[in-house]
Amino acid sequence: MNEFDLIERYFAPLSMDGLKDDGAVLAVPEGFELAVSSDVLNEGVHFPFGEAPHYIAHKALRVNLSDLASMGAKPLCYQLGLALSSVCDESWLAAFSKALSEDQALFDVKLLGGDTTSTKSGISISITAMGLVPKGEAVKRGGAKDGDVLVLSGSVGNALIGLDILRDDVVSADEAYLLECYRKPTPRVALAETLRANVHAAADISDGLIADAGHIAKASGLACRIDLDAVEFSDAAQAQIDVGRYSALDLMAGGDDYELAMAIAPEKLDDFMSDAALHGIHPQVIGCFEKGSGITVVDGQGQAIAIDKAGWQHF
């Protein structure tokens, strides 16, 4: 099957216009701006060698939608750049494109265009996602104000444990759940509207809660304090803490959760929490932003705890 047949069979059905041109043309409605984000996922780095194609597809699209969510944007479409290795046969492509199709329906987003290439080395998936946001309303990292509370859209650490399960480094009675957290994160696109209405600053947690909350603080010219006792973990993650396999700080430094860290003015908190609850999401208030710089984690006595690793970094 040649490149054009392959695109025709597996990717044209996902697209807005059939992928007939060198590029696509996108109309942005009056009063809106385009939020644009890219994430590249490489075999052996962002997903294990031999990972099932549907998990690769889910993760590649969802991590991009998560970036749009953090900006308060509604997903519109995406460009799909594929570097496919010799393992990517027709059954691989069928499973990969089917998973994209499922997520397109779930998150109301379409394929706009892209490029399908072969590689002599590992698989690399590059997605550029585009979303709509009313003009001037995009949520940024640098908008936190002194006195804002730090809010987390869900629990962190599950993805780190899921990855360790994949690596056979840990066992858990909740293996299926934790693996799914790592492989198929839920981008918080449902929160986009209330983010625009109620949130000063946001980032999605790809590098780890401590690192990403730190990014908000730094971009906003503020300090961030996380109250360790306020951070609630999933039952599955708490069980791992209880047996001593991970510390709470380990889980707060683990990446890949794709929850949102947000800075919210105290007077907006109730509205935000009510909106989130309508989508079945129950955020946690875990700290605050204040004058100063840097990120501190404090214990129940208000004592700062040493942080030895802040999050995942390439290089």
Add this chain to the structure above:
Amino acid sequence: MNEFDLIERYFAPLSMDGLKDDGAVLAVPEGFELAVSSDVLNEGVHFPFGEAPHYIAHKALRVNLSDLASMGAKPLCYQLGLALSSVCDESWLAAFSKALSEDQALFDVKLLGGDTTSTKSGISISITAMGLVPKGEAVKRGGAKDGDVLVLSGSVGNALIGLDILRDDVVSADEAYLLECYRKPTPRVALAETLRANVHAAADISDGLIADAGHIAKASGLACRIDLDAVEFSDAAQAQIDVGRYSALDLMAGGDDYELAMAIAPEKLDDFMSDAALHGIHPQVIGCFEKGSGITVVDGQGQAIAIDKAGWQHF
């Protein structure tokens, strides 16, 4: 140097807004649409292992700008997705980003955002380029009309010979020129305005003249005829034909030239040629579109010549 320092040092200076957020926000002026195109370049496939970083950068950006040019769009910005291997040290990144910076100035385009990742295998560069086009005026592949002439923005085959020189498969007195054609193609962005005014359909020649002219014909529901005697090659390429190293058809099937193939109504041809000449570009009229299907190359006697390879395909 960690991921954030690296972005701060080498890529933030190329960007519109400093790359501070999970994504970027792009305003599309009223009356315009966004043309979007992606190309992925993989080490060992689209450029040789060990290729100099500045050539990788030039090629990655320029092939994307070429797609925008074929749509009649003015380049605006691009997303840069990097999968970097262990060879990509600071000197590599300095040369890579410097080449991008030079091309940004040359083609009036800025970095919007992207993702910088590490890979355990070969380098992969994924760019999504965005350009502006007045609403409804984007040039497409499928717009050719019966009776249009087939016009080529420059000479083809140089890039194929350049690649063969890189592979030590061929020698040429014009080595420097031919290598440059392969490594640093000139996207025809200068033609965007006259394309919108005078061209029915266009495609950039990435897969080879015969293949890409065939794409226009197929998308337009027409046949395309190329007059072999009308196709002019560069002096460097003609010298290779003269010594019997390549046939004219070989060069018409070689990819990577990034000239434009265009369908133009005969009555618009003079205007188009005058506009092109203002930019120092001297297109060739090499054939026509007519009722029917498929692509034919005819000799000086009007006899069809058998085509055994139409162009480059992945897979």
